Amino acid sequence: MKNDNSNLRIKDIARMAGVSEGTVDRVLHKRGDVSIKSLEAVTKVLDEFNYTPNILARSLASKKIFRFIYLIPQNQPGDYWSTVEKGFEMAMPEFAGYNVSFEKACFDQFDVNSFNDVADKLLQNLPDAVFIAPIFKDETLLLTNQLSEFGVQFSFIDSMIEEADFLTYYGQNSTLSGYIAAKFLVEQLNTNDSILVIRTKRKGSVSNQTRNRYDGFMNYLKENDLVSKLQLIEAELLDDNEASNKELLRNLFNQNPNLRAAITFNSKVFRLARKFEALEINNVRLIGYDLLDENIAFLKKGVISLLLAQRPEKQSYLSAKDMCKKLIFNQEVNKINYMPIDILIKENIEAFMHFSE
Amino acid sequence: MKNDNSNLRIKDIARMAGVSEGTVDRVLHKRGDVSIKSLEAVTKVLDEFNYTPNILARSLASKKIFRFIYLIPQNQPGDYWSTVEKGFEMAMPEFAGYNVSFEKACFDQFDVNSFNDVADKLLQNLPDAVFIAPIFKDETLLLTNQLSEFGVQFSFIDSMIEEADFLTYYGQNSTLSGYIAAKFLVEQLNTNDSILVIRTKRKGSVSNQTRNRYDGFMNYLKENDLVSKLQLIEAELLDDNEASNKELLRNLFNQNPNLRAAITFNSKVFRLARKFEALEINNVRLIGYDLLDENIAFLKKGVISLLLAQRPEKQSYLSAKDMCKKLIFNQEVNKINYMPIDILIKENIEAFMHFSE
DNA sequence: TTACATACTGTGTGCGCACACGGAAACAAA
DNA sequence: TTTGTTTCCGTGTGCGCACACAGTATGTAA
Numbered sequence A, B: 001m002k003n004d005n006s007n008l009r010i011k012d013i014a015r016m017a018g019v020s021e022g023t024v025d026r027v028l029h030k031r032g033d034v035s036i037k038s039l040e041a042v043t044k045v046l047d048e049f050n051y052t053p054n055i056l057a058r059s060l061a062s063k064k065i066f067r068f069i070y071l072i073p074q075n076q077p078g079d080y081w082s083t084v085e086k087g088f089e090m091a092m093p094e095f096a097g098y099n100v101s102f103e104k105a106c107f108d109q110f111d112v113n114s115f116n117d118v119a120d121k122l123l124q125n126l127p128d129a130v131f132i133a134p135i136f137k138d139e140t141l142l143l144t145n146q147l148s149e150f151g152v153q154f155s156f157i158d159s160m161i162e163e164a165d166f167l168t169y170y171g172q173n174s175t176l177s178g179y180i181a182a183k184f185l186v187e188q189l190n191t192n193d194s195i196l197v198i199r200t201k202r203k204g205s206v207s208n209q210t211r212n213r214y215d216g217f218m219n220y221l222k223e224n225d226l227v228s229k230l231q232l233i234e235a236e237l238l239d240d241n242e243a244s245n246k247e248l249l250r251n252l253f254n255q256n257p258n259l260r261a262a263i264t265f266n267s268k269v270f271r272l273a274r275k276f277e278a279l280e281i282n283n284v285r286l287i288g289y290d291l292l293d294e295n296i297a298f299l300k301k302g303v304i305s306l307l308l309a310q311r312p313e314k315q316s317y318l319s320a321k322d323m324c325k326k327l328i329f330n331q332e333v334n335k336i337n338y339m340p341i342d343i344l345i346k347e348n349i350e351a352f353m354h355f356s357e
Numbered sequence C: 001t002t003a004c005a006t007a008c009t010g011t012g013t014g015c016g017c018a019c020a021c022g023g024a025a026a027c028a029a030a
Numbered sequence D: 001t002t003t004g005t006t007t008c009c010g011t012g013t014g015c016g017c018a019c020a021c022a023g024t025a026t027g028t029a030a
Helices: A010-017 A021-028 A036-049 A055-061 A080-096 A112-124 A137-149 A174-186 A208-223 A242-255 A269-278 A293-301 A312-327 A349-356 B010-017 B021-028 B036-049 B055-061 B080-096 B112-124 B137-149 B174-186 B208-223 B242-255 B269-278 B293-301 B312-327 B349-355
Strands: A066-073 A100-107 A129-132 A153-158 A169-171 A194-198 A231-235 A259-264 A285-289 A306-309 A336-338 A342-344 B066-073 B100-107 B129-132 B153-158 B169-171 B194-198 B231-235 B259-264 B285-289 B306-309 B336-338 B342-344
Touching (some): A010 A021, A021 A036, A055 B055, A066 A080, A066 A112, A066 A312, A080 A312, A100 A112, A129 A137, A129 A312, A153 A312, A169 A312, A174 A208, A174 A259, A174 A285, A174 A306, A231 A242, A242 A269, A259 A269, A269 A285, A269 A293, A342 B342, B010 B021, B010 B036, B021 B036, B066 B080, B066 B112, B080 B100, B100 B112, B112 B137, B129 B137, B129 B312, B137 B153, B153 B312, B169 B312, B174 B208, B174 B259, B174 B285, B174 B306, B242 B269, B259 B269, B269 B285, B269 B293, B293 B349, B342 B349
Parallel strands (some): A066 A100, A169 A336, A194 A231, A194 A259, A259 A285, A285 A306, B066 B129, B129 B153, B169 B336, B194 B231, B194 B259, B259 B285, B285 B306
Antiparallel strands (some): A306 A342, B306 B342
């Protein structure tokens, strides 16, 4: 290719190839009805000048409407998945001009049937692209295989299934984020101090993310030979019994005066913080994950020392943007994208939140 | 306004207002030659249906080319200002379709005359928008006053001049970033430990940013009553004498066995790190600013413990984007935007860098 | 020969908008 | 009356592209 002359038009290509604009159009859109001779002539000129269509004109003239659907867990304002949804909502107005429409399809993350239901409905009315949070691995794979078969592009957010032929993945390196949490948690501890590790099972299942974070956490302790020097106390809180949870914590702290740090690997550290506040537990370093409204409030108050975050709204926004790049702008995109692991403390949370709009 | 019917066209507005498309066009562009009666009729319909033009069609039909110019210090690959420039370069292809062209105008940040030269040249051939890093306050104000007079929009990056009538500012809260640096630096120190504070004057001047960071740093120490408990050792490195700098450091460390932490407030902490490496100084917590290539390398090696960053490439990119929002998409933008203060350590730098592309 | 299918190609129209141009209408001056 | 001026308004064209449609050329069968 000679140069990136981007103001070259179909008309110019046609003239140079010695054919009409219609023929060039047929080549560009692989519509057929073109003789081999013409095809070669056009392709040659196209390559030589590295023709790129004017996206504005294309979108203006085209009647094609792109249907994008996102499959994520049902959510409430302020929780994790609502932030993910916000990212898609940010993308909507930006790409509306290019005839992209977004549809939402939520499922119950604790009910695989609800996932299958929306998956079935989706397959009956195929969209142009799908974004999936693959909570249910096997069922998701079933869906994505079908999508591949029909030539429908799809992307993963939050976590990924390596076997599937997805366009992009945006998510966090959870193991690493557990590792980092450990580093900050033990920083100021002395030998024989204790760490409280809270593991909440929700409806009997532990998510991949949560498990990976725990593994990363333990890796750090092992690598730095801290397992023997620090005492690890693992406890499990019940999802629905606030009173007994509080009692449990009270006892734990009474029995372990050296308890100086606490961590939980799901996004609900605010529940722990709430208890800490109620029990007037100070001098305990508390670290958690994700920027839920309630987590942020406790971080600002100083009950939570540090939060690790992963910009969930960017995950969805960039997924959508990449899909447009691929389908509309015909650009290449990067397949696997690990989000930065943001370290948030009382002092930098304000600017961080404000910046994300 | 009734609704946000965005697929309403000029033709529809014209019909509803009982005038021709040309008249609607004249109203939209304030081109005059419209009777009061028509003006009112059109304005009424426009408001009622909250008409928004189709940006794609507008850009396609319009022959206007937007000239954006950015005024930043001359830079070398890998240094701070080159990252700022990268942000503008990222914006270029994204907005090229909308007929936006970017021009670069660099000056010597230690020579006010060079700034005045480019400012003069700029005024002789007025662009549509200007982005300025206001290194020289008074001279910048002289320029921006002229720009305001001619109705040329301008934005500040890195730092701002409050008196000027700028469109946006993107930059860091430097005082806060100094405060946070102090928090992380003293975290693991004991009473009577010493902190080395390196202050490099470049060509006799200290930038606002650097001074603010220092102030924030001292604020933290005062607020936490550490000034008396920790010993502060201030030293000044020379810009051009590596050998004597090394000697100076060697002596400092010999004389102060309690030296456990070091910090410098400009972006060149790698120079300090280099000396630390050469002198085989370990066990000293070193904190610095900004993600220069060399800083990152020392962070990964463990010589630098922590870097505070401010996403300079986002500052310029978002400035450019906001300018387009204002001038082309006719959207409102937020005036003052503090960047997040990113906390980078060995473990999370990789994903952070990769993510920023 | 005509009729008709096949293979390919060029032209025309419209997407929504910007903008030039040529007018009409009303009125004043000659 | 004619001529000119001012004020206002509608129409036509083109931006680069997608796509429908009407062709032309050639071959094949009746």
